[in-house]
Amino acid sequence: MDNPHYRVACLLDVQPETEDTSSYLFVLEDGGDFQFSPGQFNMLGLPGTEEAAISFSSLAAAGSGRFTHTIRRVGNVTRLIGELEIGQRVMVRGPFGRGWPIEQAVGCDVLLVAGGLGLAPLRPFLLYMLENRGQIRNLVLIFGARTLDDMIFQIDLARWQEQDEISTIYCVDHLTRESNLRLRTGLVTRFMDGLDLDPRNTLACICGPEIMMRFVARNLALQGYRQDRIYLSMERRMRCGTAHCGHCQIGAKFVCQDGPVFSYPDIARFADTAL
Ligand SMILES: Cc1cc2nc3c(=O)[nH]c(=O)nc-3n(C[C@H](O)[C@H](O)[C@H](O)COP(=O)(O)OP(=O)(O)OC[C@H]3O[C@@H](n4cnc5c(N)ncnc54)[C@H](O)[C@@H]3O)c2cc1C
Ligand code: FES
Structure with missing residues (x-):
């Protein structure tokens, strides 16, 4: 990973969307809040991998530290995320970018x-x-x-x-x-x-x-x-x-x-x- 300023998030739920795409509900492990705007994205990674940019597909839920990403399994990071069991962790940096006006x-x-x-x-x-x-x-x-x-x-x-x-x-x-x-x-x-x-x-x-x-x-x-x-x-x-x-x-x-x-x-x- 390029930047050590990441937080750890736990997988809470997976909702299959299509054959190769699912929505993943995460919660920050530190119990902190997580604010973001529609159109912004996170960098998601796992130990020993590069990171992938992934947009938020949910609204921020004030005070809950929860967020959803909808991810197509196309390569290294996204396939590994697809193999996660409930309770397993990812590393998250973000939110990044400018969202919808x-x-x-x-x-x-x-x-x-x-x-x-x-x-x-x-x-x-x-x-x-x-x-x-x-x-x-x-x-x-x-x-x-x-x-x-x-x-x-x-x-x-x-x-x-x-x-x-x-x-x-x-x-x-x-x-x-x-x-x-x-x-x-x-x-x-x-x-x-x-x-x-x-x-x-x-x-x-x-x-x-x-x-x-x-x-x-x-x-x-x-x-x-x-x-x-x-x-x-x-x-x-x-x-x-x-x-x-x-x-x-x-x-x-x-x-x-x-x-x-x-x-x-x-x-x-x-x-x-x-x-
Ligand atoms: C702002 C932003 C938001 C995004 N939001 C989402 C989202 O919400 N959901 C989502 O699923 N994706 C999203 N993406 C796309 C996602 O970031 C990419 O698909 C990312 O590459 C996935 O990472 P990976 O490690 O799984 O795949 P990689 O291993 O990076 O592979 C991705 C694809 O590129 C090919 N590839 C790998 N390396 C190379 C190379 N050197 N040259 C050419 N092709 C190569 C692979 O074969 C594969 O098809 C977003 C991207 C951006 C920039
Ligand atoms: S990802 Fe490095 S400059 Fe944008």
């Missing part, structure tokens, strides 16, 4: 567009908006995944689609089987016209594969949505998490410190993005 949502319509695992960092933002629903105008979630089996948070998705406080559009590339979720077939960009939103007064937050974020942001800009109110969350390989090692740099920006959430105009000008 929650304060900008007040008095506005809010549009969230997520692709695949990109719903994980948007989930706490959405939960916050639902808890503070009176502060914003219309709230729309568009969520796309390859198939139903790739959709995380299906319990939340089912609840949200029945709630009057939020409009939902769920879409899959391929409809493989029946579900209680109302699913449409096609990419998220296919369902972005004619939304009940005021383009000049909407905060749009996007998270997913970079190529998907590119098409969504461009589509919104073409429809007249204000570009400075379009935000996206960028992923880059990370090491220090503190703007020292340069691993996560995009142009002059450090994703770990200046991001991971950036405004579209702030990040699209750098050639080393697909935006």
Whole structure:
């Protein structure tokens, strides 16, 4: 590990989401509090491994020291986390980065567009908006995944689609089987016209594969949505998490410190993005 300033957290519960992705509830072993904002992330590690940057998929629970990460098992750290038993420990550094601009949502319509695992960092933002629903105008979630089996948070998705406080559009590339979720077939960009939103007064937050974020942001800009109110969350390989090692740099920006959430105009000008 690069930085010794870590805390130890115990695994309390595991909720499988898809074949390769689960949500892990942790609690800090020192009994301390843990405050973080939607869109921020932790660096998680185990003895003898590098660390992996992982977003919070829950809201901070004041005074409890509890937090949830939704993790796809793709490599060294994430596979080992997937093998943890309840009660076993991880090392945690964080919270890091700048999250979603929650304060900008007040008095506005809010549009969230997520692709695949990109719903994980948007989930706490959405939960916050639902808890503070009176502060914003219309709230729309568009969520796309390859198939139903790739959709995380299906319990939340089912609840949200029945709630009057939020409009939902769920879409899959391929409809493989029946579900209680109302699913449409096609990419998220296919369902972005004619939304009940005021383009000049909407905060749009996007998270997913970079190529998907590119098409969504461009589509919104073409429809007249204000570009400075379009935000996206960028992923880059990370090491220090503190703007020292340069691993996560995009142009002059450090994703770990200046991001991971950036405004579209702030990040699209750098050639080393697909935006
Ligand atoms: C801000 C931020 C938030 C994130 N949030 C989440 C989240 O909420 N949930 C989540 O699951 N992930 C998240 N990620 C992604 C996660 O950090 C990466 O998937 C991380 O690499 C996983 O670490 P690992 O050690 O398990 O995998 P690694 O061992 O790093 O491997 C990851 C993948 O990269 C490939 N790989 C490994 N080394 C190399 C190399 N040298 N060159 C090319 N490819 C290589 C592997 O084959 C594998 O497919 C986030 C990333 C960022 C930056
Ligand atoms: S991870 Fe080291 S500079 Fe961002």
